[in-house]
Amino acid sequence: MRTHASTKHSHDDAPDTRAAFARLAALSDGPERDALRQELVNAWLPMSQRLAGRFRNRGESLEDLCQVAALGLIKAVDRYDPGRGHAFVSFAVPTITGEVKRHFRDHMWNLHVPRRVQDQRNRVRTAQQELSRTLPGRSPTEEEIAAEAGLTPEETRAGLEAIGSFRTLSLDAEILGGDQGRTMTDALGGPDPALDIVIDREAVKPRLRELPERERKILYMRFFRDMTQSRIAEDLGISQMHVSRLISNSCDRLRREIMQDAA
CATH class of the missing domain: 1.20.120.1810 (Four Helix Bundle (Hemerythrin (Met), subunit A))
Structure with missing residues (x-):
C-alpha cells in the first residue's frame, strides 16, 4: 500500500x-x-x-x-x-x-579539549572563512578575527591554538624544514643524569656539615678533587688504610642518615 x-x-x-x-x-x-x-x-x-x-x-x-x-x-x-x-x-x-x-x-579530537574551547575554535574557524572572502590578498589578524567572531583576544587565541589540536602528528612524522629523515622522535629530549646528581648533593649537604672537619676534608679531596687515597694519606700524614676506613665509615654514616630522613 x-x-x-x-x-x-x-x-x-x-x-x-x-x-x-x-x-x-x-x-x-x-x-x-x-x-x-x-x-x-x-x-x-x-x-x-x-x-x-x-x-x-x-x-x-x-x-x-x-x-x-x-x-x-x-x-x-x-x-x-x-x-x-x-x-x-x-x-x-x-x-x-x-x-x-x-x-x-x-x-x-586527538587531544582532550574542553567544549568551551571547541566552541571558540569553531567560531574562529568560521570567522576566518568569512574574512578570507573579503580581505584582499592577506590573512586576517587576531583582532579582526575576534571582532568577526564576537570573542575576546584571549578567547580568539585559545580558538586558534585549538585548531592545531584537532589532529596530532605521529612521532614517526618527518620534521618539515629539518634534516632529511629526521623525525619528531629525534627531537624529543631524554632523562638528564645530572638532575639525579643535584638531588643527591642537596640531600647530603646538611649531613656533611655534621661530620668532623677531618672527615669532611677527606671526602672533599676524594670526591670533589678526585684525589687518590694514597695522595690524601700523604697530604694528611696518615696511612692509606686509615684514609680508606674513614671514607668507608663516613659514607656509611651519610647513607644511613639520609635513608632515615627519607623514611
Whole structure:
C-alpha cells in the first residue's frame, strides 16, 4: 500500500510524512510498524545527507558523516511525537546536527579539549572563512578575527591554538624544514643524569656539615678533587688504610642518615 511518505511539498523538497508519523504512533511493535519506520527513514535520508554535507572538509570523510547523520535521523524518527504539534523537520534538524557535532567532539579530537574551547575554535574557524572572502590578498589578524567572531583576544587565541589540536602528528612524522629523515622522535629530549646528581648533593649537604672537619676534608679531596687515597694519606700524614676506613665509615654514616630522613 502506498503511503504519504513519498509525497513532496511544493515549496521545498521535504517529504510530507505527517500521516505516516500519525499512523506510526498508533501502531504496536511488529513487522508493519518496522516497515513504516524504515520507509520514513528512507524518505528523510536525503535531508540528513544534506545536513552532513555542511560538515565536509573538517577532517572526516563525507561517507562517514552521512552515516553519523543517518544515525541521528533514526533517533529523530524514534523520538518524534506528532501529538505535540511540531513539524518533524523542526525536530529532526537539531537532532541530526547534534549527532554530527557529538561525533566531532567525541571521536575526532586527538587531544582532550574542553567544549568551551571547541566552541571558540569553531567560531574562529568560521570567522576566518568569512574574512578570507573579503580581505584582499592577506590573512586576517587576531583582532579582526575576534571582532568577526564576537570573542575576546584571549578567547580568539585559545580558538586558534585549538585548531592545531584537532589532529596530532605521529612521532614517526618527518620534521618539515629539518634534516632529511629526521623525525619528531629525534627531537624529543631524554632523562638528564645530572638532575639525579643535584638531588643527591642537596640531600647530603646538611649531613656533611655534621661530620668532623677531618672527615669532611677527606671526602672533599676524594670526591670533589678526585684525589687518590694514597695522595690524601700523604697530604694528611696518615696511612692509606686509615684514609680508606674513614671514607668507608663516613659514607656509611651519610647513607644511613639520609635513608632515615627519607623514611
